[in-house]
Amino acid sequence: MRTIALVAGGLVMAGLGAGIVLAVSPKQLKQPTLAEAYQTIKSKQFVDLTHAFEPGIPHWKGFPDEKRETLYWYEPNVGKLGAGFWAEMFCHAGQWGTHVDPPAHFIKGLRTVDKLDLKEMILPLVVIDVHQKVAQNPDYTITMEDIKAWEAKHGLIPEGAFVAMRTDWSKRWPNAAAMQNKDSNGVAHYPGWSMEVLKYLYETRKITASGHEPTDTDPGIATSKDDYSLETYILKQNRYQIELLTNLDKVPEAGAVVVVSFPKPKNGSGFPARVFAILP
Known part of the structure; x- marks a missing residue:
């Protein structure tokens, strides 16, 4: 023995x-080989955290709607080159649907989409769940009590993590009016981050990125006054964020890995992203 x-x-x-x-x-x-690691990864459950985008979806008030044009269809068209395939032209703002905001989106001279490092695209996923508080108060902003409660339960938020705020606001998608939740005076009421929490996450815990379900980092009562100070803070750290996440109710608060992918437009100011979680 x-x-x-x-x-x-x-x-x-x-x-x-x-x-x-x-x-x-x-x-x-x-150490496990990459092949062995892949066998482990592919056996796990994957959860898509991305909305499909199309014309008419909720978006920032200053952007025009998406336009699509069919350039080629399967059957031949007189006067057009080629036949037998389908091709479309998409015209939309970079910040469209579930999307990445690189630092240069707000801060001139900082990194554009193509400058984000590949190792920033696969990260430990931390989910701070405040959806019940948001259900009681749509203007709710995340607090240090929420962060400390997470850390008391799961340990310190790991350096380099992607921190997502779960509000279940994505369940209002794709109803633009419901997402904005405006009162009779035109003031939007949706949840957001807080400066105290963001400073703790980015400066003390040194996270890599963050994300949320509403259209903005800042709460609706702030964006209604064109106050985007919280988003400005994140991007000024030379970090990126993801807006309009979904399905955060289907992933655990800790233990998952997030994969954040997006195209690589040269010197791009933002672009739709494909984000998914791999569950433990």
């Missing part, structure tokens, strides 16, 4: 009765 144990930073295997003792340094422990 053999016993195996970790002792003083190494692996010790003792063969009882045979007098065999083998010490192995942690550096000698076999």
Whole structure:
């Protein structure tokens, strides 16, 4: 009979009765190959955190609606080159649907979409769930009490994480009026972040990125006054954010990995993104 144990930073295997003792340094422990890691990853559940976009979806008030044109269809068209395939032209703002906001979106001279590093696109996912508080108060902004409650339950928010705020606001999609939730005076009422929390996350916990379900980082009562100070703060840190996430109710608060992908327009100010979580 053999016993195996970790002792003083190494692996010790003792063969009882045979007098065999083998010490192995942690550096000698076999790391999984990429193929083995892939087999583990593909066995997990994947959750899409992205809305499909189309003309008419909720968007920032200053942007025009999306336009699409069919350039080629499967059947031949007189006067057009080619036949037998379908091709469309899409015309929309970079900040369209679930999208990435790079630092240069607000801060001249900082990184554009194409300058975001590949290692910033696969991150530990932290979900701060405040949806019940938002149900009671649509103007709710996340507090340090919410963050401390998460850390008391799961440990410190890891450096380099992607922190998403779950509000369940995405359940109003694609109803633009419901997303804006304006009162009789035209003031929007939807949840947002708070400066205290963002400073803690980006400066103390040193997270890589953050995301949310509403159209804006700042709450509706602020954006109704064209106050985007919270989004400005994030992008000024030379970090990116994702807006209009969905399905955060289908992922755990801790333990998942998020993959954030998007096209690479040269010197791009933003672009629709495809975001998904891999569950533990």
